[in-house]
Amino acid sequence: MAMAFPNIYHHRKVADTSAKGCELCYKPSTSVLVTPENKDFFYVCVGHLKEKGFCSPIIDHEAIAAKKKEMDEEIERVKKEYEDKQRKKNEKQAEKENDKKDGKDKDGEIDTQKEEKTEKKDESKPENEDKGDVKSPPKAEDEPRVFALQRTFYQQRVDRKRQAEMARRNRERLSNPNFFPSVPKDQP
Template sequence: MVTKNLYHRRLVADSAAKACWICYKPSSIVLITPDQDDYFYICAGHLKDTKFATAKDADDVAERKRNEELAKEIEAVKKEFEEKMRKKMARRKQKEYEKDGKEEKKKDGKEAEKEDAKDETEKEERLKELEKKKDPVEKTKEDGPRVFELHKQFWGMRMQKKRDAEVARRNRERFRTQGGLPSVPTEGSQQVRRIRVLEMEWQDHTRDCYESRKTIARSVKWLLVFDPMIAQLRSGFTGNQGDSSRLPRWIRKLLLVSVDSAYRHAVDILVP
């Protein structure tokens, strides 16, 4: 897993260019982590977008540009002295054709040597002064920054892609080691024991439902029996004529209490 949000820019051959991670256009620029655990192709235009990535080696880039300018200045100084020497030699040749005396030629030769030595010394001093300003930083052929830090959103996308790839790899490994399809549960395994427990719970639930239905049926039956009986017993107390009037009063009262209690019990069962 990538742990550091730091990518180095690399260049590949144009023949090895692949699709950009953002726009899918062919690109030969690769951003890769120092540990080489993540990389992707990217266009040069996206690297200039600060909402995509931030350059982390801006100081190095400025230093390289300064050294490049110094190198150009050194080259210009060399060309300047070469041009100066070329013109000087041309003038000397012209003077040699115009003069005939040996003494004058000898004198002019000594003066020319002194002048050349002076020019050479001046050239060396200027070059040394420029070389001191130049730091020994190796030039690179790449233009722009070389180290980048991705924006947090793009960094999160890279992390999510790595996590998805890791999950897919684990699934492939699990599928390969387990022989592909899941195995049938064997007797004594945890799955079978769980199935047995569920079957027993279902049987208990079914038995409870059956007992509840029987209790309700008996309660309804008793209600059908007790309802007219209670009405008949009560009619004896109110003075109405009926079969219950033949029984003594205390027996009718006892029966009324018993039947009324049974009636209330049946109602409690039917109406929670």
């Protein structure tokens, strides 16, 4: 008999053209649950993945902790970049104010005012982009990707796999000419 496969299914998406009927409700679905060794797979609607009676998510706490740590490091890096930009901006403004106090001519003052306006425009764009990166993490990764089927559904999958294996073996036996007994050749 074939060995039973583990009760670990990964959620995968297929192209819209490859959609097939859901195993439970028979509606076309592009979501597939597949075992790691590709021994078993079946199509299922995304809504069924949230039903407790069908499957439960397997949460990898180590991976979540690693992602959280990575996000915290990214946030700290962005904060430091922002603080550096603000500090540099303040230093430039302080230098320009000192230059104005020192008594530069009118042409120099007009040039510095134009430079300040262009610098403010240039600096405002990257700041908004950095803030956007921190606030909007990708939503697709929030959903669980690994599931364990409930006992009855898992047993149905194992039974179906065993029946398919038995049917395959029977076909092979029937196609073998030595399977059937031969006609006796001796005289009675």
